[in-house]
Amino acid sequence: MARIAGVSVATASKALNGRRQVREETRQRVVAAAEELAFRPNALAQQLKKGRSGAIGLITHDLEGRFSIPTLLGAEDEAGSGEVSVLLCDARGDKIRERYHVQALLGRNVDGLIIVGARPDVRPSLGRLPVPVVYAYAPSEDPQDMSQVSDNVQAGVLVAEHLLSRGRRRIAVITGDETYSAARERARGAMGALVAAGVEPLDGQAFFGSWDEAWGRDGMETILGKHPDLDAVICGSDQIARGVLDTLREHDLRVPEDVAVTGHDNWGVMVEHSRPQLTSVDMNLEEVGRRAAARLFAAIQGRPSPGVEKALCKLVPRESTRGFHTLTG
Known part of the structure; x- marks a missing residue:
């Protein structure tokens, strides 16, 4: 490249690196030669000069x-x-x-x-x-x-406000393992948003369990025994929500007409293959x-x-x- 531009290697390097010691005419000649050769500076060499x-x-x-x-x-x-x-x-x-x-x-x-x-x-x-x-x-x-x-707290707020905007007022919160900070934070965000809107979560608490469909089924069965007139369920994961959907179907409750359901994680294979497809939080x-x-x-x-x-x-x-x-x- 330096030979094509008619300059020394040192001058070519200065031109490409924007040094002031090179005249504009010379710089343009070096740049034209570099473009002709499709030249790119050695990134590793440049990084090493910076100590990286x-x-x-x-x-x-x-x-x-x-x-x-x-x-x-x-x-x-x-x-x-x-x-x-x-x-x-x-x-x-x-x-x-x-x-x-x-x-x-x-x-x-x-x-x-x-x-x-x-x-x-x-x-x-x-x-x-x-x-x-x-x-x-x-x-x-x-x-x-x-x-x-x-932001897991904000995620809980999102789903609560979404359900409230759709007129839901008898809302249960079923989430995962309480030893996980994510389970606690999502529940705290959801319940805080409900209380701020003047809506008391069913039983005044979140129902903690595990992150799987079996807990979703069991937890929903327990809540329906106490609150058969609920109209929405906030789930701490998509797997829990799938279990909740199973139990609601077994009780001839329609989703979303009778009970709205939300999940968390936006796990494609879960949310898109649910019946119906599942509203979820993407992290x-x-x-x-x-x-x-x-x-x-x-x-x-x-x-x-x-x-x-x-x-x-x-x-x-x-x-x-x-x-x-x-x-x-």
Whole structure:
């Protein structure tokens, strides 16, 4: 390229890097030669000059999980937009394996790390490392760390307000394992929104159980025994909602005409194959991944942002909450 432009290699380099020592005429000649050769600067060489490798490490604890994969995709998309390589490791929920991967990635001179948890509960911090770290989906216990999660309280508010807008007033909340912060937060958001609207949740509490269809069936059976006139059910997961739909069908209750039902997770195979298709909350996990990667890149450039940041969830309405009038006053 330098030969075609009729300049030295040093001058060509200065021209391409915008140095002031090169005349505009010479710069244009070098740029024209570079375009003719479809030349691109060596990204690795540029990164090394800045003291960086141009790669980040991404450690997941659930590589096959329906929650971690969207988070990983979002992070990889953000990294790709900046021409950064991503080295992926699966810790499989093992703290020792996680530590091994951290040390191995540091040995590869990565510029930073993203740690994706298997469940959205607070997790132990890795402590101070020589590179920035962002915790995604599962936040770090250390408020000085950078964590990126979904807003589970806001998710609960979303579904409650959605049902209220459709005139539902006798609403039950059936959710998952109470040891999960996500179950507690979703229930707190939903019940808070109901109470704020002057609507008391049935039994004045959320019904906690497990995350599966069996609990959805059993929990719904118990509630129907006490409140046969209920008109809506907020479920903490799509699997629970599928079980709820089964029990309502067995009692000849129509969805949504008699009882509206919402799920959580927006798990495609669950919500789209339900009868009827299930209104659900999407946790916006790709956005969680993108934001985690963006915060990591900012930290690598000297702009860290400590603390927990929450991405807003999205409600995806489907047939399970349609077909009922909206109260107007």
